[in-house]
Amino acid sequence: MAIQVDPENNETRALFDMANFSGQHVLEIGCGDGRLTWRYADKAARVTAIDPSARQIALAREHLPDQLQERIEFHSIAFEDFAAASAPSAFDIVILSWSLC
């Protein structure tokens, strides 16, 4: 059996209790291999998902479901560099996924 993280969807339920993703432009910081991204991206208008690890982003791109190709952009970049290159007031929702440390 492969490792299964949160097969009970406790995290997904908690996330949906916190925000309505419908039609929103989302920035996910620390997306890793996209494990959490897949769970809400079909509801969002657009997702920009970043992680400093090139290996994790490669995994995320590799497993990106076809139906989400147009909706999600993955970038291997540190948040400070991403923020420096980004315009203000660009996102409706920012998710800090196990990254505030």
Add this chain to the structure above:
Amino acid sequence: MVHALEEIRRLLKPAGALIDIHPVAESSPIEIHQGGKIDVAGDLSVHQWCVDFQQADIALTEIAQRGLFAVERDAVFDSLTHYGSAAEMRTSLKESIDKFARDAQSARESVPHAEALAARAEELMQAAVSGAELIVREPTHISRLRPT
């Protein structure tokens, strides 16, 4: 950390929301589930070696005090990771230590702790009935903040 939160505030629309998810700074029990009963192999003391998630709580308090964000909602849920075997958990824990240890010394000190937990989990799994599950239960904090 606070500077990163200031940058996030700049990137958010005025009516936007920040969702923060991070582990609660306490131990995570390693559980063997079988036939409706749960045996605990031990507690994974992530805070002993991991980057400090308590700092995350402090940063959130600080930005609220500075008037950058206000906490709208708050909750704690259990994030459960299921492993196929104790060996799989041992490998995963070592990878996590390599990735998240705050420094080389805490990484060195934490490996025996992870090994001992994996060995205890292995004993319990071997004694368990077929179909027993090995689960790490990680209490996790989620909050919704709005820019102020």
